Amino acid sequence: MAARLLRHRSARRGERGGRATGRRWRSSAIFQHHNLPGTILDRQTHFGATRITLHMLLLLLLLLSAPASNSEDAFASSAAIRAAIARPDALPAAAQDMVARLYEAEGYRPLWSGGDGRHARQALQLLQEAHAHGLEPSAYRLAAVPGQPDDPAAHGAAVDVALSGAVLQLLSHLHFGRAPPEPAALPAAEQGPDYDPVEQLRRALVQDGVAQLANDAAPRVALYWRVKKTLAEYRTLASLAGQWPPISALPHGGKLIVGRPYAGIPPVRQRLILLGDLPGADAAADDAVYSAALAQAIRRFQSRHGLDANGELGASTMAALAVSPAHRVRQLILTLERLRWLPAVRRGRIVAVNIPAFRLWAFDSAHPGQAEPLEMRVIVGAAARTPTPLFVGQMRYLEFNPYWNVPRSIERKEILPRLARDPAYLKNNAMELVSAGGKILAAGTADSMAALRAGTARVRQRPGPRNVLGAVKFAMPNPMNIYLHATSARELFDKERRDLSHGCIRVERPAELAEFVLADTAQWDSESVREAMQPGPTRTVRLGSAVPVVLFYATAVTDRRGRPLFANDIYRLDQALARALHMQ
Structure with missing residues (x-):
């Protein structure tokens, strides 16, 4: 998708896209080396909403430069760790219990200051890469580390505890979701083993598995990873496509005819190229002509958006074409969140x-x-x-x-009013009245109607073509x-x-x-x-x-062929979830 964008955007935007790509490359390369200042610098330029302050930089340098042999002396005694955990502003509320359990199980020793700092660097990378999972790195409060500048032990303990809290909160969000699930009445009958972020982190620190923690915490559902990949593609599209102006309705006044030119076709063609529905080989045709290749591209687009795939540019298709990549990014993020809820x-x-x-x-x-x-x-x-x-x-x-046993709510709201207008309604619709004991009652009598109104009789529809x-x-x-x-x-x-x-x-x-x-x-x-x-x-x-x-x-999913599929928010649940995730 990025390649399509770069081929069809202006040279100026192409250069800007190249610079963005360069920043992404630096991010991955720096994290492969033990170069903390580079890592922090990259955090300041990538995913612009997240910043690490100079104060945080000094704390992290202090943490990661400590020699393994005297890490306990340099940073935190058991008492310093306990004090850091006890500070009311040290951790997000959701992480406090997990952090307390973690350090209690580990004897209140520092967890990140030993060795060459590899585990701490891997933890920082996990937090940065939360963005790829549709989570916001700034939600993990690394910059809010308490402590006195003249007290290295308190600083070290605060950094250690804060990093643990951020990682544990990330794992919890990846596995269970950030927001409370939308109404879900029943869990699956068969659950896997309980997931405990504390135990997962303890095991990873012992077995050198910190780098894999995020993958292990995320849902093990193929759909999740396909949507995650599509999210990255649509973020690239949103960043490189610039503005996404509306497309005016075509002034053809009737059915489009293949081979004829129309004034409104060029912007439609360009948009389908960007979205990947019109392959490059077909994109070289006359911009204004409604070609057979363009009609097929429109049908592909319509199929991906749950529309009637007729190749016509009706109101629903034009409305779907007008939806910006930024909005699609939001839909994909919401899908990742919902997939974390599934048992x-x-x-x-x-x-x-x-x-x-x-x-x-x-x-x-x-x-x-x-x-x-x-x-x-x-x-x-x-x-x-x-x-x-x-x-x-x-x-x-x-x-x-x-048999269709008519629910009581439908009896009250629909059947009884229809019977009041048409006493033969049950007979004409292959329905019958049944007593609480299963006896078929004569329809239309005063007693049977009274029983139906009182709920001591019910309506069912007999098997058959109706x-x-x-x-x-x-x-x-x-x-x-x-x-x-x-x-x-x-x-x-x-x-x-x-x-x-x-x-x-x-x-x-x-x-x-x-x-x-x-x-x-x-x-x-x-x-x-x-x-x-x-x-x-x-x-x-x-x-x-x-x-x-x-x-x-889910209003955005990715099928097995890698096609992004989008749908309308018919129950308006996206709006509520976006508010819960502070996306509005």
Whole structure:
């Protein structure tokens, strides 16, 4: 992406980009040498929001230049370390308990002043590279080190404790996230071993593993690392692209015709080149012509942004083209944060639904290279009324030809008002009234209607072509009664915006999803699944082992081919998270 930018920007911007690249190279090269002043100088010029003061520079020089043989005498006795920990302004509140546990376990000895200072330099590099994970290095309060300038022992202890606190806080943020998770009702049923930043740091100091701490703390999910790479690319795009002016709507007044010139095409072409949707070989065409290559580039862009890939420059496509790289950077940072919230799930088959993208993926994490993930469109809960909750459930059984047991909230808000207008509504929609004991009641009588209003009777819809759950329901028991299912209203999958349900998730290709989750059961194949989905009695099939279903929210992800995929913030959760992370 950076190469595309440099080819298509002015020489002045190209030179500026070259200087930025030079700074990045110096950053990586300096940290490979024991050259502390160079490291500090680079910290002052790279990632401009972060600065290390001269006072901090002197403290770090004092820390890293101490000979190993007398480090305890030069810096901190046990009492000095205890005093540094006890200072109320020494550490962020979130790190205080971790730091106290760390030094208690280590006998209140200094941890960073021995040897040649390699571990301390590696720790500083970890803090600098927090930026690559979408975290802000300035959040780790190295510059706020207390102590008296004329007291080397207090200085040394303060530096040691502050560096430990910063590293522990970074590890905690990388593994658990900075902000409290968005509403998530259920954890995964199977969790991995607990992650403890204190124990991880202790082990790394003994085993010379400080440089690997960040990688070990970050989520071990392939999507996380793909998004992290895309974040770096879009940061480069944001820094080198300069201003991102709006693109005016094309004045063609109708459908674009391939081969014709249009006044508004050149800025669209240039933007697609920068975003990588129009390859360089196709970029040399006449700037103003709506060519076949340009139409294909528009379709690629539309596909990446969840739009109807028709090659037309409608309002939705123009709006997506107008979104700046800086905004995309923010979306990617928010995705990295949300991925840190996800609980660990066992390796094996997983179903993941990205709510704002209206997409489902099903894959086997134990064998990632064996097959392409199953991907399909979904319909999710309506943003204004019934948003789909975010959680990790466990799919345990399937129901072929299911009944739809209408939730009480829908009975009150929709069924009862419709019955008041049309007493034949239940009959016309293949519905029936059922008593608490399971007895079918006569619809339309005063007693049955009174029972329905009182909640002692309920409505269910019989299996069949009109059933809203379609031919199969994927059950994952949870208090919110959320599940995946087929649908009789298949035309809704053609809509661009598909938050249309009461909260459950309608899947586009239910037969293929059923084959996927039943793959470990010998008697099920594509033919038997399709046979079970034919009209007939309800049939419940329990899975040999539960399949985790991850319902998550990300307006920016990166697919296996490395394509950045963006979606609209339909539930407005990005705004709230950005405020929680102080990004606004």
